[in-house]
Amino acid sequence: MSLKLKFFAAALSATLLAACGDKPATTSAAPAGPTGTQSATQAPSPAAIAAEAKGFTVGSEMNVRRVFVFFDPQCPHCAALWQAAKPLRSQARFIWIPVGLMNPNSTLQGATLLAASDPVEAMDRHEASILAKQGGIAPAADIEAQKQAVAANTALMNRYGFASVPTIVANHAVTGEVVVKEGSMPTSVLANALGLQVPAGN
16 A cells, blocks of 8 residues: 555544544534534524434333434444433433444444344344444344435434534433533433433442
């Protein structure tokens, strides 16, 4: 590989990893899109996300508190947030929305999770594999419709101009204000951001 090609490969790798962040953002949408090339065209709205995005729900469907999480299946920080959100499932229902940003496996695995008969169990297996640096679940067959859904989710995330994954959008449980947080965070920080009670031991 020539020196020029090596430099290009390194730059591309850095760009992809930058889309998977671990630092929490402010409570407003960032001005740049996941690739740093697209500006937000509309303000984030939980109601609009509920109407447009395709994800899977963790927690009771009857819970009126909804937390939307844009995540890339190849992002280790998303895997960490998956674990951090588990103690809060009794207080809110989390809707996990797969997007395809990091590499081709992102879309394939996101589509596989959407197609799973038990997406929560599949996500548990997948994120455990990601945290163990084993690559995640194997893509399923016949997932064309779900691949299109992941592409639509990614386009929606771009429209909002979110700068990294994971990104959380919700109405604060106390004030009702729209909360937007980018990056992974521990359970206590996540609970405080959403206006939820911090579980004991967190």
